[in-house]
Amino acid sequence: MVQDSIHQSRKVMIVAGEASGDLHGSNLIRAAAKHHPQLNFYGVGGEKMQAAGCRVLFPSDELSVMGVVEVIRQLPKIFRRFQQLKQVIHKIEKPDLLILIDFPDFNLRLAKVAKAAGVSVLYYISPKVWAWRSGRARTIAERVDRLALIFPFEPQIYASLDVKAEYVGNPLLDEFIENKPQGMLRENLGIEKKEQVVGIFPGSRNSELEHILETLVETAENLVHEKPDVKFLLPVAPSLSRDFLEQRFADANLPIYIVEENIYEVATACNAVLTVSGTVTLQLALVGTPMAILYKVAPLSYAIGRRLIKIEYAGLTNIVAGRGVVREFIQDAADPAALSCEVLRLLDDQDYIETMRQDLEEVRQLLGEPGCSERVADIVAEMSA
Numbered sequence: 001m002v003q004d005s006i007h008q009s010r011k012v013m014i015v016a017g018e019a020s021g022d023l024h025g026s027n028l029i030r031a032a033a034k035h036h037p038q039l040n041f042y043g044v045g046g047e048k049m050q051a052a053g054c055r056v057l058f059p060s061d062e063l064s065v066m067g068v069v070e071v072i073r074q075l076p077k078i079f080r081r082f083q084q085l086k087q088v089i090h091k092i093e094k095p096d097l098l099i100l101i102d103f104p105d106f107n108l109r110l111a112k113v114a115k116a117a118g119v120s121v122l123y124y125i126s127p128k129v130w131a132w133r134s135g136r137a138r139t140i141a142e143r144v145d146r147l148a149l150i151f152p153f154e155p156q157i158y159a160s161l162d163v164k165a166e167y168v169g170n171p172l173l174d175e176f177i178e179n180k181p182q183g184m185l186r187e188n189l190g191i192e193k194k195e196q197v198v199g200i201f202p203g204s205r206n207s208e209l210e211h212i213l214e215t216l217v218e219t220a221e222n223l224v225h226e227k228p229d230v231k232f233l234l235p236v237a238p239s240l241s242r243d244f245l246e247q248r249f250a251d252a253n254l255p256i257y258i259v260e261e262n263i264y265e266v267a268t269a270c271n272a273v274l275t276v277s278g279t280v281t282l283q284l285a286l287v288g289t290p291m292a293i294l295y296k297v298a299p300l301s302y303a304i305g306r307r308l309i310k311i312e313y314a315g316l317t318n319i320v321a322g323r324g325v326v327r328e329f330i331q332d333a334a335d336p337a338a339l340s341c342e343v344l345r346l347l348d349d350q351d352y353i354e355t356m357r358q359d360l361e362e363v364r365q366l367l368g369e370p371g372c373s374e375r376v377a378d379i380v381a382e383m384s385a
Contacts, residue, residue: 010384013095013119014043014054015085015110017063017103019204019237020279022046024125024171024373025101027178028380029053031373036381042093044085047238057088061204061239063106082106086113094119097384100144101125104136111143120383124148124376126165129157137161146383148376151320152368168379169372172279176286177370181268185233189257191269196347197231198223199266199273199289200256201280202245204237208276211296213248215334219274220254222340227347232256235266272346274339281317281326282367285360290346290353291317292327294334320366325359 012032016025026048032039033053042055044063050056063078089095090113098114100107104127111121121144129137130153140147141161148168149155158165191197200216202209223230234249236242236258249256259266263280267273267287275281277295284291293315313319317326327342329335345352 008038010039010097010381011093011095012039012041012097012099012380012384013085013089013093014041014045014049014099014101015103015107016043016045016049016101017060017106019046019060019239021101021103021125022048022060023175023279025049025054025099026052027171027174027373028099028124028376031174032377032380035374035377039377039380039384042095043099044081057084063103078106082109085110089113089117089119096120097122097380099124099380102127104128108136108139108143111140115143120145122146122148122379122383125150125171126154130154146379148379150372152366167368168375169369170282170367171372171376172282172286173367173370174373176264176283179262179264181262181264181287183265183268185259185261185265185269189259189269191231191257195229195231196227197233197270198343198347199270199275200232200234201263201266201273201275201284202234202240203276203278203280204239206240208297209240211298212276212294212334215294215296215336215339216274217248217252217254218336219339219343220249220256221252222336223343224254226340226344230255230347233266233270234258235263236260272343274343277314277328278316281315282320282363285317285363288357288360288364290356290360292329292339292342292346293317294329294339296331296334299331317360317363321359321363325356325363 014025016022022045025045029041029052044060045054045056046060098119098121100123102125114121123144126147126149137157141163147165150170152167155165155167220232234256242258246258263283264287267284267289270289273284273289273291275291275293277293295314314328315326318324329339
C-alpha cells in the first residue's frame with residue numbers, strides 16, 4: 001500500500017453513469033476507506049456507491065440510457081445534470097481529484113471541464129476504444145492525467161500517446177471474492193436440486209428492457225412448453241421496477257422467482273442463463289454458469305451502431321476470450337424460438353455444457369489476479385495528495 005504523506009481530508013469527485021460503474025465505484029470506495037481514510041467521495045452513483053460512503057449528488061440511473069434514439073429523448077435532463085456538475089467543480093465544491101468510471105460521452109466532456117478548472121483526472125475503466133471510435137483514444141489522452149485499465153490488452157492502445165495508462169486487474173475478481181456464493185438460494189426458495197432453473201438477466205437499464213422484455217417472456221413461454229417443470233430466476237436491479245416485472249411474468253403465467261440477491265448467488269442457483277451483454281457476462285463466467293447472450297435496441301440505434309462498432313462480439317466474455325465461447329443473439333437474431341432452442345441445449349447437452357464451462361474458466365484465468373480496487377485506491381491517494 002502507498003503510505004499517505006499527507007493525512008488531511010481530500011475531496012474526490014467520482015462519476016459513474018450506470019450500474020456496472022456503481023458496482024466498481026463502490027468497491028473502490030470501500031478499499032479506499034480501509035487504506036486511505038482521508039479520502040472523501042462525492043458525485044454521481046447508485047445505491048451501492050452510496051452504501052459504501054459516497055455522498056451522491058444525484059443518482060446515476062438518471063444518466064443511464066442505451067441507444068442513440070433513447071439518448072436523444074433524455075438529452076434535456078442529461079444536459080441539466082452536466083451543468084450541475086460543472087457548477088460543483090468550478091464554484092461549489094472543487095475536488096482534489098476527479099474519477100471517471102466508463103460512461104464516455106458524458107464523462108469525457110466532464111474531464112474537459114475539470115482540466116479547465118485545474119483538477120487532475122483519473123479515468124478508471126476506460127472507454128472501450130478497442131470496440132468503436134478508436135480515434136477517441138487521443139482525446140482521452142489529452143483530457144485525463146492517468147488511466148486505470150481493467151483488461152490486459154488495453155495499455156498497448158495508449159502506448160504511443162502522452163498519458164500514463166496501466167493495467168490494474170479486473171475489479172470483478174475482488175467483488176467475486178467478497179460475495180462468494182453460498183449456494184443456498186434454491187433451498188431458500190424451495191427449489192429442489194433436481195429441478196432445472198433458467199436465469200433471466202435483463203440488465204439494469206429501462207431503455208434496454210423496453211426492447212427485450214417481450215422477447216424474454218416469449219422465450220420463457222417456449223421453454224415451459226418444452227419443459228413444463230422448468231423454473232425461472234430473475235435478479236432485479238434497483239433501477240428497474242420489480243412490481244412491473246412481476247406483473248408481466250404473472251400475466252404470462254410463468255413460474256418465475258424475482259429476487260434481489262447478489263448476482264453470483266443467483267447465477268449459482270441456475271443451470272443456464274439468458275442474459276444481456278455487458279459486465280454481467282463476466283460475472284457469470286466467474287461462477288461458470290452456461291449462458292446465451294441477447295442484445296436488442298431501437299432499430300435506428302442498431303443501424304448506426306453496426307456501422308461504428310469494429311469488434312466481432314458484443315459480450316465481454318467473448319471479447320476477453322478473443323473467440324465465441326458463448327452464443328450471441330443480436331437484434332433480429334434474438335428470436336424467441338432460436339433463444340429457447342439454445343437454452344434447451346444449455347440444459348440438456350452435457351458435452352456442450354462441459355465445453356462451455358471449460359471456456360469460461362479460461363476467461364477467468366485471462367482476467368488475472370484480485371486486488372484491483374486496492375491498487376486503484378492507492379492511485380487515487382497518490383493523485384489527490
